[in-house]
Structure formats: structure tokens, C-alpha cells
Amino acid sequence: MLIELNDTDKKILNLIQSDATITNAEIAERIGLSAAPCWRRIKRLEERGIISRRVGILDTKALGLNIIAFANVKLSHVQEDALEEFEAAVTKFDEVTECYTISGSMDFLIRIVTENMQSYEIFLRKKLLRLPMVSEVNTNFAVTQVKYTTAVPLELSS
Template identity: 50%
Template sequence: MSEELDAIDVRILDLIQEDASLSVAEIADKVGLSSSPCWRRIKRLEEIGVVTKRVTILDRAALGLDFEVMASVKLALPNRENLEKFEAAVATWPEVVDCATVTGAVDYMIRVVTTDMHAYDGFLRDKLLGQGLVSDVQSRIVIRVAKRTTSVPLGLSQGKRR
């Protein structure tokens, strides 16, 4: 659906992607609206598919899940059937927090989160290579994250139609 977003919509989106726990009254106050029109705008943003989900971001280190790997995955035979099988398998693996089809020498980039090197080795052997679909995996252990955000850069889309 093609919908134009105005400055108030963009401000609401900025606020809720920064802190989804804000009440409608708090958001309304920050954007200069009363609660009812603000609530209607938020509902409209949900209905048109701009807001798809609201989540809580957890501290992985506090949960003992601070071992992260970026892996490039090449399928043995990247045909439609194998791509679909691989993606269906990935969807069931909780360790994979991101999976994207990419261009170039590999078929996928995945981000894997787990407890330690031994857990990653088990994931690699039992799940990733255990499917018989993968011909090559290049794993890169994340040492330090310089930037990570869940925020969409709204300033880049202002004035554009969806």
C-alpha cells in the first residue's frame, strides 16, 4: 500500500522504535497530539504495515549467549528446491538470528548466537552441515560489535512513498 508519512508519523515511528514501552499518552505528549489522534495514527501505521512488531531487546551477555559468529554459507547445489530446504531448516534453528540470501561467491550470510565455541561447533556439525545441503562454510567469530541497532534510518525515507 502506498502511503505518505508526515512529520508526525515519522516522529511517532522514531519514538516507538527507540522505546516500544512508551504509552500512547507519552507518545502523544512528545509529538504534540492528544491521545486519541495519536492512537489512531499508531493503529494506521500498524494497519498499513509500517509497524510490523514490537519487541523487547535482551542483553545476550547477561544470559550467557555472548558468542557470536558471522558465517558465509555456500550450498552444494543452489537450486530452488535446496534454497527452500535450507531456508526452512534455518527457520527452525534458534541459534540463527539473521539469515540473508546474498550475491557473490556464497549463497547466504547467517549470524549465529550461542554460548561458546563448543556450542557453535555442535551447531555447525549437527545442523548446518548435517543437512547435506552445504558445501562450504566460512565462519568469522565476532570479537567486538562496533555498532548494532534495530532502528530504521527514517531520515533517509522522508518524503518518499512506500
């Protein structure tokens, strides 16, 4: 169900998207509301599931995680049990930061973050390729990160 957002809601969401540590008082001041109504709006956005959580975003390079890989994974069979088993397995792999079912000749696209090529190879051999339903993996490695954001667009032109 599509939830209608007014301009005040969008302003709140944009502020929270850019800095999850911003206080209710700071948000209220920036958008021209008093603290109590601002807090109620934020609570309503959380209750509706629009704000699902607030997290810190870590710098992968500063942590020595220099490899970002995008792997297309094909399963040997796509019955529901194989899909569910694969999904359950990859959610347990810390290296996998995103996983999507996709259309086309492959079944999944996963984003993998790791230290170097050797650690990627270990992940591939010891984890991903040991899953019995995996029949093929094609990997692309990011060379340069041009843009990275977790913010979603709230104002789209039609």
C-alpha cells in the same frame, strides 16, 4: 509500494523504535497530539505494515551468549527446492537470529548467537553441516560490538 510518511508519523516511529513500551499517552504528549488521533496514526502504521511488531531486545552477554558469528553458506546446488529446504531448516534453528540470501560466491549469510566456541561447534556439526544441500561454511566471529541497533533510519540525506 513506498508509503509516504509525514513528520508526525516519523516522530511516532522514532519513539517506538527507541522504546516499544512507551504508551500511547506518552507518545501523544511528546509529539503534541491528543491521545485519540495519536492512537489512530499508530493503528494506521500497524495496518500498513510499517510497524510489524513490538519486541523486547535482550542483552546477549547478560544471558551468557558470548559468541556472535557470521557464517557465509554455500549450497551444493541452488535450485529452488534446495533454497527453500535450507531456508526452512535455518528458520527452525534458535541459534540463527538472521538469515539473508546474498550475491557473490556464497548463497547465504547467517548470524548465529551462542554461548561459546564449543556450543558453536556443536551447532555447526550437529545442525548446519548436517543439511544435505550445504557444501561450504566460512565463519567470522565478532570480536567487539561497535554498534548494534534495530532502529531503521527515517531521515536519509540524498
